[in-house]
Amino acid sequence: MAMxxxxxxRDLRARVAGEVRFDTAxxxxxxxxxxxxxxVPIGVVVPRSVADAVAAVTVCREHDVPLLSRGGGTSLAGQCCNAAVVIDWSKYCDTVGSVNEQDHTVVVEPGIVLDQLxxxxxxxxxxxxxxxxxxTHCTLGGMLGNDSCGSTAQAYGKTSDNxxxxxxxxxxxxxxxxxxxxxxxxxxxxxxxxRHxxxxxxxFPDIPRRVSGYGLDALLPENGFDLTRAxxxxxSTLVTILRARLKLIPEPPGRCLAVIPFPTVFDxxxxxxxxxxYQPIALEGIDDRLVDFERVKHLNEDFLRLLPDGGGWLIVRFGAExxxxxDAQARRMAAELGLQATFFDDRRQAEEVWAIRESGLxxxxxxxxxxxxxxxxxxSAVPPDQLGPYLRDLRDLQHEHxxxxxxxxxxxxxxxxxxxxxDLTSKAGLDTYRSFVEQAADLVVSYGGSLSGEHGDGLARGELWPRMFGPDLMAAFAExxxxFDPRGRMSPGRLIxxxxxxxxxxxxxxxxxPDPPxxxxxxQDENSFARTALRCVGVGECRREEGGVMCPSYRVTREEKHSTRGRARLLFEMLRGDVVTGGWRSPEVRDALDLCLACKGxxxxxxxxVDMATYKAEFLSHHYRGRLRPMAHYSMGxxxxxxxxASLLPGLANRLAASRPLKRLAGIAAERPAPAFAKARFSDSxxxxxxxxxxxxxxxxxxxxxxxxxxHPAVAVAAVRVLERAGFTVRLPRAPLCCGxxxxxxxxxxxxxxxIQRTVRVLREEIRAGLPVVALEPSCTAVLRADxxxxxxxDLDMARLRAQTVTLAELLDRHGVRPPRLDRPVLLQPHxxxxxxLGADADARLLRAAGAELTVLDAGCCGLAGNFGFERGHFALSMACAEYALLPALRQAPDEALILADGFSCRTQIEHAGIGRQALHLAEALKAAWRDALPAAFPERAARRPAPARRAKTPAARELRTQAMEAGGASARPPERVGAGHR
Structure with a gap:
């Protein structure tokens, strides 16, 4: 078999231009x-084109091996895993053709993400x-494979209808x-x-959400013999989908959201x-248990306050011109049905309420x-008018088990x-699981429903098809x-x-x-790293391409190994030990974590x-224990x-830090300028x-x-001035300290x-006196508040320090300090x-109270991320992260705008980018505003970095540029998307 x-x-590598991976990771x-x-799959093919995928299928046929197409890998029923050659369409095959405005169609490749389309x-x-x-991250190929629906299927139908x-x-x-x-x-x-x-x-149940079973009903004469829908x-059990011509619909510009409370979810x-x-665009239901879970997990905390009191809710979205x-549609619905509803016409509030439902998984x-x-x-899905009785019976069946x-x-x-x-780990638990799903299948069929109403059947429900369709249709499905697949090589063991x-x-x-120390x-995981490694549920939110911080390395590379999910899976496999061997010494896990920026997004x-920054630190601790570490760990660690x-002779230290031989010895990227040590430390002054x-x-x-x-001692000087102006006496620790x-x-x-233990010993008197500890650097503040x-x-003193550590904005906000006027555009880049x-809510309140025209950037990680962007081999990826969204946003900012970034990394990355903008710490901006000395614009600091042509000579930068061009080039991508496959 190995041969x-x-x-x-060998044959795949010879005939496929894309990536062929049979490696352990x-x-x-x-x-x-x-x-x-x-x-565990046989191997993975990442085609660069449809032709590549066709070549891969041909080679698999010649070797008579199973095949499986995969999109975003978020399937909940096991459709995306098999002992087969997996074709991952999501990295490169995302071409979108021209929209045909006559018949409202467009041709797409399977790897395109829905939101990007x-x-x-x-x-x-x-x-x-x-x-x-x-x-935000599912692909059209996956939607076609599972006949996905979502909330808007209420108005527009399933994928197969479109x-x-x-x-x-x-x-x-x-x-x-x-x-x-x-x-x-x-x-x-x-x-x-x-015949059938x-x-x-x-x-076949005549309901809106019948997803179970092959679509033989689409081949009936009255349904137009529609093989596409079938x-x-x-x-992926019948054919490999190469392209799809999709039907498009106009999007109603008007919106209104109505929330209707009920005593129970059954009501x-x-x-x-x-x-x-009343033909809403979406009609969703949630119960009080879901709301309680969100409160416990601190999800959507501010949004939950918008919900009217109740034990179950309908969330109804209307669209119109x-x-x-x-709004008139929504109010008419409530009035005619005699329902008490809360209406959300404000788009922002409506999206906040909608997030409560969308966070369900x-x-x-x-x-x-x-x-x-x-x-x-x-x-599962039933006729809508039978939903209440079905839910009551389903709840009873759950309780019985x-x-x-x-x-x-x-x-x-x-x-x-x-x-x-x-319980999926014991014989008794698995017996109960089987008993439940078999009875649940019979229950939903008794209501004229479907085993699956959205996610497909896969391994979870394929075995249950006979209960829904009977022996005659099972024979028809087999035929x-x-x-299409007489040799049974398309995702074997699934469905038929x-x-x-x-x-x-x-x-x-x-x-x-094993559960290692x-x-x-x-x-939060019962003090068990084994449970920690199981935490990722695979939903793939880390593969989204916009919004939030997670996961910067995936956004640039579009590579599963460099997503939070990919790394979490490797940690799980490391503990399991049958594929990834070597435990903490695993090179596969080490390599996957190498491009983790430890951003904590x-x-x-x-x-x-999932907290990959913590898991990375844990892994590195064990991986290098008793061994020589990378030089960057000694230089920057x-x-x-x-x-x-360096504070003894800062001039000499700066000259040494800028020398290429010393950078090479220290594991520092030659392209990265070394930050200059100040002539005098703040604490000494x-x-x-x-x-x-x-x-x-x-x-x-x-x-x-x-x-x-x-x-940057000027930041601390400014903070002292601001704090004293606000009425605080500032003291420093009695000895030099570090957060670690x-x-x-x-x-x-x-x-x-x-x-950290030394820090707590030195600060014990202040901690026990309840003094606030004002931290200016967000990454250090986060250590004191979390790590x-x-x-x-x-350690109770550690808990006290955690509770008493605040940011400058939090302290001023809590004490109601009136800030000076900042009557100008302000762009805030949260670290x-x-x-x-920590959150940036206090910063936003303070700046708005100061009169700032505030924009809180949703630009993700700056890419420097502490030591990451300084390490040799990381420079190109670091700058590509910055170019993804942050630097384009700063280039487009008005000349008079203040750029605020409390993070040393963020300010340094903006300086090194050489775009003519300088970022300030909040303390610097407040100090300058109180002195009425705000500059009109910030010139570029003296940039000490090579020209772009020189940077592009690094292998990583060259690879990023090559991948961007091969995936379609700059003209095919929005300008803010930079990296592998995007430009």
């Missing part, structure tokens, strides 16, 4: 999706109608558009349908069908103090989502399968014939991973709060020590000056972090712990750790 796969890999990452299942078609006033909750034509390739090499199938195939399909027509009409939803379900008659017309997965909940019966779960979903179409706390629903589980009765405590942006030494002011608001301790103290950040980020955790307590979860741990 067979070696020949297969790739096979491990693609072994699972967002489901309960795991099967709609961003392009909106230029023509058109969109693709169905919109799953994963719209596809005009498919270009497909069968395993045996037939390539055609489904609107013009080969004559022989058409005849056989017609004969098959004629009566049974198809009898057994193949949508076949989950909400009873009313859904009546509300649906104007907001006023949509994240809210119900991995809830603190609750059993782990899993998919498995997550999207010892389960309690949230019930929510697309109530207007009778589709129910629920993650259930199945239908044989017409189906493996058992409790086969190939990611957990199962043999799941018993760790440095961080992981209290995933800690807040991931729906289950020990920066606080080198900075203290302040020691000579001492406290001043009347301090009528009390004392505060100003934290002199390494970056502010040694590189640089040691944490380089995985030198035992040293970091000693540093330190996670390293010392039982990644600020976004993830």
């Amino acid at each position: 067979l796969f070696e020949r297969l890999e 790739s096979r491990a990452m693609y072994a699972t999706d967002a489901s309960n299942y795991r099967q 709609n961003a392009r078609t909106r230029e023509h006033g058109l969109i693709f109608g169905p919109k799953p909750a994963t719209h 596809v005009a034509d498919l270009e497909v390739l069968t395993y045996d090499g037939r390539r055609f558009w489904t609107s013009r199938p080969p004559p022989g195939l058409a005849r056989e399909l017609s004969t098959l349908t004629d 027509a009566d049974e198809i009409r009898r057994r 193949l949508v939803g076949s989950e 909400a379900a009873d009313a859904a069908a009546e509300v649906g008659r 104007s907001d006023e017309a949509a 994240g809210a119900t997965a991995w809830v603190p103090m609750a059993p782990d909940a899993w998919p498995g019966w997550e999207d 010892g389960y309690t779960a949230s019930l929510y979903g697309h109530f207007g179409h009778g589709c129910v989502h629920t993650r259930i706390p199945f 239908f399968k044989a017409l 014939p189906a493996d058992r629903l409790d086969d190939h589980l990611r957990l199962g009765t043999d799941y018993r991973p 760790t440095v961080f405590a992981y209290p 995933c800690k807040s942006d991931c729906p289950v709060e 020990w920066l606080p020590i080198w900075a203290r030494l 302040y020691a000579r000056r001492g406290p001043a002011g009347d301090g009528y608001r009390g004392e505060v301790v100003l934290w002199p972090d390494t970056f502010t103290d040694n590189f 950040l640089t040691w944490i980020s380089t995985g030198q955790l035992h040293t970091a712990k000693r540093v 330190a307590a996670e390293l010392f979860p039982h 990644c750790h600020q976004h993830a741990v």
Whole structure:
């Protein structure tokens, strides 16, 4: 077998221009999706074009090996994992053709992300109608495979209702558009349908959300013998979809959102069908348990306050030619049905309320103090007018089996989502799981419903098809399968014939991973790194291309290995040990973590709060224990020590730091200018000056972090002036201190712990006196507010320090300090750790109170990220992250705009970009405003970096540029999207 796969890999490499991966890391990452299942693939092909994918299928056919197409890998029923060659369309094959404005269609390749497609078609006033909750990162190929729906299917139907034509390739090499199938195939399909027509009409439920089963009903004469619709939803078990011609619809410009409270979710379900008659765009239902979960997980906390009191809610979205017309529709619905509704005409508030529903999967997965909940019966559907009774029976069935779960979903179409706390690791638990889903299948069929109303069947429900369709249609399905895939090589074991629903589980009765001792405590995961490694549920939010911080390396490379999900999967596989071997010494995990910027964006942006920065630090701690580390760990990891030494002779230190030989020795990127050590440290200057002011608001301790103290002392000077002006007496710690950040980020955790323990000892008097500790550098503040307590979860002084550490903006905001006037445009770039741990709400309130025309940039990570952007081999990726959104936003800012960035990394990256803008710390801006000395514009600081042509000579930069051009070039991409496949 090994020799067979070696020949297969060799032939694929010879004939496929894209990426062919049979390495351990790739096979491990693609072994699972967002489901309960795991099967290690033979290998992975990432085609650069449709022709590449065709070549891959040809080679697989010649070697007689199974094949599976995959999009974003977010399937919940196991469709995206199999012991096959996996074709991942999502990195390169995302071409969108010209919109045909006559018939409102567009031809796309399978890898295009839904939101990116709609961003392009909106230029023509058109969109693709169905919109799953994963719209920011799901691909059209995945939607075609599963016949995805989403909330807007209420108005626009399923994916299958919105596809005009498919270009497909069968395993045996037939390539055609489904609107013009080969004559022989058409005849056989017609004969098959004629024989089983009566049974198809009898057994296929006439409901809006029937996704289960092959689409034989689309081949009935009364349905126009529509082979396109029949193949949508076949989950890569029949054909490989090469291109799709999609139907587009006009997007109503007007919007109104109505929220209707009910005593229970069952009452909400009873009313859904009546509300649906008023033709809303979306009609969703949620229960109080979902809301409680979001409160426990601190999801949408501010938005939850907008919900009217109740135990269940319908969230109804109307669309029309104007907001006023949509509002009139909503109010008419409520008045005629006698329902008390809250109306949200404000677009921002409406989106905030909508986020409560769209966060459903994240809210119900991995809830603190609750059993782990899993998919498995997550999207059944019934006739909408039967939803209330069905939900009551489903809840009773859950309770009979010892389960309690949230019930929510697309109530207007009778589709129910629920993650259930199945026990998937014991024989008794698996027996109960099987008993439940079998009885649930019988229950939904008794209501004239479908096993799946949105996510497809895959491994989770393929075995249950006979309960819904009966023996005659099972024979018809088998015959239908044989017409396209007679050798059974398209995703074998799925649908026809189906493996058992409790086969190939990611957990199962043999799941018993080691639980190694760790440095961080992981209290949120029961002090278990094994549970931490299981935390990722695979929903793929880290693969989104806009908004938030997570995941900057994926956005630039579009590479699964460089997504939070990919890294989390490798950590899981590392503990499992059968594919990724070597434990903490694993080179596969080390290489995947190398391009993790440790930005912590995933800690807040991931729906289950995966914290890859912490996991990276933990891994590096064990990986290099007792071994020589990369030189950058010694040069930048020990920066606080080198900075203290540099303060003795800063001029000499700056000359040495700028020398290329020393950079090479220290593991620093030659392209990256070294930040200049200040002529005098802030703490030394302040020691000579001492406290001043009347301090009528009390004392505060100003934290002199390494970056502010040694590189940007003007920031600390400004902070002292601002604090004293605000009525505080400022004191500094009695001795030089450090939060341990640089040691944490380089995985030198035992040293970091000693540093932090010393800090607490020195500050013990101030901590116990309850003095606020004002920290100016967000990354250091985040250590004191998060990492330190996670390293010392039982230290009460550490907990006090965590509670008393504040940012400058938080302190001023809490005390109601009136800020000076900043009557000008202000662009605020929150540091990644600020976004993830601290938040920037206080900064925004303070700046708006100062009269600023504030724009809080949603530009993601600046790309420098502490030591990351300084390390050799990271420069090109670091700058590509900055070019993704941040630098374009700054270039477009008005000349008179203030650029505020509290993070040393952010300010440094903006300086190194050489775009003629300089960023200030909030303290500098407030100090200047109080002195009426705000400059009109900020000139570019003296940039000490090579010209762009020189930077482009690095292999990483060259690869990024090559990938961008090969994926379509600058003219085919929005200008802010830069990186592998985007320009």
